[in-house]
Amino acid sequence: MAIESINPATGDLLETFEEWTAEKTAAVIDEVDAAWQRWRLTTFAERARLMKAAAVVLRQNAAEYARIMALEMGKPITEGKGEVEKCAWVCDYYADNAENFLAPEKVESDGSRAYVAFRPIGTVLAVMPWNFPLWQVFRFAAPALMAGNTGVLKHSSNVPRSALAIEEVFIKAGFPANVFRTLMIGSSKVDAVIENDHIKAITLTGSDIAGRKVAAKSGQMLKKTVMELGGSDPFIVLADADIDQAAAVASRARCINSGQSCIAAKRFIVVDEVYDSFLAKFKAAMGNLVIGDPLDPKTQVGPQAREDLMMELHGQVTASLEKGAKVALGGAPLKQPGYFYPPTILIDVKPGMPAYHEEFFGPVASVIRVKDAQEALKVANDTPFGLGGSVWTRDVAQGESIAGQVEAGAVFVNGIVKSDPRLPFGGVKISGYGRELSHYGIKEFVNIQTVWIG
Known part of the structure; x- marks a missing residue:
């Protein structure tokens, strides 16, 4: 089977790769x-030196890597450069903090001495999606490699050049050969990789459908998994919110x-008192976004990554x-080359509709x-997903109270939901389990070993 790289802005075939046997x-x-x-025997200092070098490689080649992402999956190039910088940040973060995060912990016991050590477990398989082709890989790879593990990547089949570029970063940074490798395979060969005795754990970012399949196979093989499976994030706008700010951030x-x-915020849950004002400002902000060629720095909305997804x-x-x-705005694919779907707003959204229950993976907002606030909270939790969410209010105490009742892995008050190397990232319900980033993320794929001395 051939693995194809297709430009979603034009539909043109860019490159073809032969799938590995x-x-x-x-x-x-x-x-x-x-x-x-x-690699497991190297010091934290040596791993940190190389991970810092990877950050340098990323920054030096940011324009090239952003262009690859723009061509392969349509990411606006300005966002792509920001993604590369974020990858460099996570490399620096774990280079600076991994040794401290994994320092042995002394424990009182009936022995003369006891402690908990965090040992590498082996090779971790990453099954990764196309939407953040570099970031979602580096947020796994930086902690995994700094912990003393090795990694293999099965990337989404529509971003093969991005997958090879990631392997190239580690080679250019001077990592020993084969500490990180990209596997040029399709999804049908993932089960065989999970079955391989050398694979000790699996991390997947993707749909809940893909997550169920990989988790089931990994469970059959008794291998640890971390699953990040998407979301249908609520964006709650209360009566006392700064509507200008909320609408601008909402777009x-x-x-x-x-x-x-x-x-991305997907369900905009707005109390009746400010509904009309928010909708008008939100519609204006969405309508002013620039749609176009992802290689143009002015572009804010590029194409969808594949025609079938559009x-x-x-x-x-x-x-x-x-x-x-x-439909309050948009509502249909643009009649032009490429897979462009315009910013769209749906209103009068009720239970029973896909716009209410499902994850919309594109620029479509359900309002x-x-x-009141209590009904907003009820609607926010009326979803099988639980990844992120945000609450908009001038009453921060009320915002924190509501945030504590939202069933999600992360809730932001008066701010856009985002990932940050310093904060744990992951979800609940069918948004998955386990955590990436922070000190929690690096401890997902280690042997938490008890050492007792008599």
């Missing part, structure tokens, strides 16, 4: 395991990465309209009117 894949994993036997929160973000999104919109929702 099962034999080649297994041979590379053998090489990675052999590299781990040496960015919905359309970041052309709407293709797991933590049509799936439009199918969700159409099904919601058939059930009574109305839901509620009577």
Whole structure:
């Protein structure tokens, strides 16, 4: 099977790669395991030196890597450069903090001495999506490698050049051969990789459907997993919110990465008292976003990453309209080359509609009117997802109170939901389990070993 890189702004084929055979894949994993036997013995200082070098490589080649992402999945190039810088940040963060995060912890016991040590476990398989082709890999790779593990990447098949660029970063930074490798395989070969004895754990970012499959196979093999499976994040606007600020941030929160973000705000839950004002300002902000060529620095909304994804999104919109929702803005693919879907707002959204229950992975906002804060909280939690959410109010105490009742892995008061190397990232319910980033993330893939001395 050929792995194809297609430009979503034009539909043109950019590059074709031959999928690896099962034999080649297994041979590379053998090489990675052999590299781990040496890498696990390196000092934190040596790992940190190399991880700092990876950050330098990223920053020096930011324009090139941003261009690759723009061409392969349509990311606006300005956002792409920001993504590369964030990858460099997470490399620096774990280079600076991994040794402290994994320092042995003394424990009182009936022995003369006891402590908990955090040991590397081996090779971690990362099954990663296309929407943040570099960031979602580096937020796994930086902590995993700093912990003394090795990594293999099965990237989404529509971003093969991005996948190879990530491997190139570690090579240019001077990491030993085979500490990190990209596997050029399709999804049908993932099960065989999970079954490989050298693979000790699996991390996946993607849909809940993909997560269920990988988690089931990993469970069969008794291998640890971390799952980040998307969300349908609520954006709660209370009566005392700064409506100008909330509406301006709402347009960015919905359309970041052309709407293709797991933590993009998707359901805008607005109390009746400020509904009309918010909707008017939100519509104006969404309507002013610049749609166009992702290589143009002025572009704020690029194409959807694939034609099938664009049509799936439009199918969700159409099904919601058939059930009574109305279009306040946008609502159909643009009639031009490429897979462009404009910023769209749906109103009169009610339970039973895809716009109410499902994750919309594109620049489509569902605006839901509620009577008060308590109904807003009820609607916010009326979803199978639980990744992120935000609350907008001038009463910070009230905002914190509501945040504590939102069923999500992260809730921001008066701010856009975002990932940050210093903060744990992950979800509840069908948004997954486990955490990335922070000191929590680096401890997901280690052997938490008790050492007792008599």
